[in-house]
Amino acid sequence: MLKIQENYSLNNLTTIKVGGAARFFARIKNVDELKEALEYAHHHSLNIFVISGGSNVVVSDNGFPGLAIQININGFEVVRENKKDVVLKIGAGEVWDKVVKRAVANGWWGIENLSWIPGRIGACAVQNSGAYGQEISDVIDELKVLEIASGEIKIFEKDECGYGYRTSIFNTGKRDQYIIVAVVLKLKKQGTISKGQGINNLAKIDYPDVKKYFEERGLEQPSLQQIRQAIIYIRSNKLPDMSKVGNAGSFFKNIVVSGKEYDDFLEKIRENFGDEEVGKAEELKEKYRLGKEIKILTAWLIDICGLKGAQVGYVKVYEKQPLVLVTEPSKATADEVMRLFRKVRQAVYQKTGMKLLPEPRLVGFTDEELKGYFEIN
Structure with a gap:
C-alpha cells in the first residue's frame, strides 16, 4: 500500500x-x-x-x-537489438549517470558525453539534458507516460515530444499533464569519432574542452570509456561536489538568438566592453554555432560582467563555473537563491541586453514572488 x-x-x-x-x-x-x-x-x-x-x-x-x-520506478531492459543498434527500456527513476555507465560498459554509443549529469532519466527526458555536443533527445526512441487527467498510459514517439534546447512539451505546453514512467533509448553498437557538427549518435570530441583534453594526451581516436573518463574529468573540475556543496547544476540557461538579435547584442558588447570582447563573442559564435541560430554562452556573460563570486546571504556564484549557484546547506534559503538570480540577471541585462532564464524548475513560489525575482529595472 x-x-x-x-x-x-x-x-x-x-x-x-x-x-x-x-x-x-x-x-x-x-x-x-x-x-x-x-x-x-x-x-x-x-x-x-x-x-x-x-x-x-x-x-x-x-x-x-x-x-x-x-x-523511484526502476528497470533496465534490452527490448531489441541487431548488429548496429540496441533499444533499451529504462524505468524513469533510474539514476542517469548509472545508465550512461552501463551503456559505456556494454560498448553502446550515443550518451557518453552526457556522463556525470545529475538526476534521473525521467527528468533528463523532460528537460532534454545535454552537454558537450550531445542531447538525450538524440537517442530517445519513445517515452511511456501516465496521463494525469485520465490515469491512462500513453506512448509518445520522439517526434511528438517537441524537443528543443532544454525543452520539451513536458516542461512547456503540456507541463503537469503527464508523468514519464519509462524512457526508451536507441543506442549504437559501433561508434565513429565525429569531428564535424550535427551528426547524431556518433562520438563528439570537437567540443572545445573535450578537444583540448584529448589533444593534451595525444589521443585522436579515444575509446568509449576514454570519452566518458574525459567528460567526468572536465565536469568534476568545473562543477562543485553535490555531496558537499548545495547546487542545482547549471542555474542559468545559455541563450539562443537570431542574427538580428545577435547584431544588437554585439553593439551592446562593443559599447560596454570594447572591441576585444566583441572579438571574443565572434570567436565563441563560431565554436558553438547552432545551425541558423546563434548560442551565446551565459557563463561568459556573467564572467565579463564581473559576477563570479557574487553573493547574497549564504548563496554565491561559483567561481569555477558561473552558471552554477552554490549554497551553504542548512543556512541558505530559497529567497537568497532567487535574490542572487535577480542580481545576476539585472547586471547582465544592463550591460549586454540579454535576459537570463533559470534552468531549474521553480516550485511553490507565488506569482507575486516570481514577478519580483524576474523584474528588471
Missing part, C-alpha cells in the same frame, strides 16, 4: 539544499502506486509536483502546498 507522509521536508531531497516542506509526499516504485497517488491527489483536490532526483529544482521556503511525488 502506498505510504503518504504529511509535512515532509523537501530540503534534503533537492541538491541545492533549500526550500520548505510539501504538505504531502510519496515515493513511487511502480505504475500502480503512481495511479494510487493521483487518485489521492484528485480526491483531496491537491496539485502534484514530481521531484525526481531533485537536481534541477528550487522549492520555495514556504514549501509546496500539494502532493510531491518522487519517481
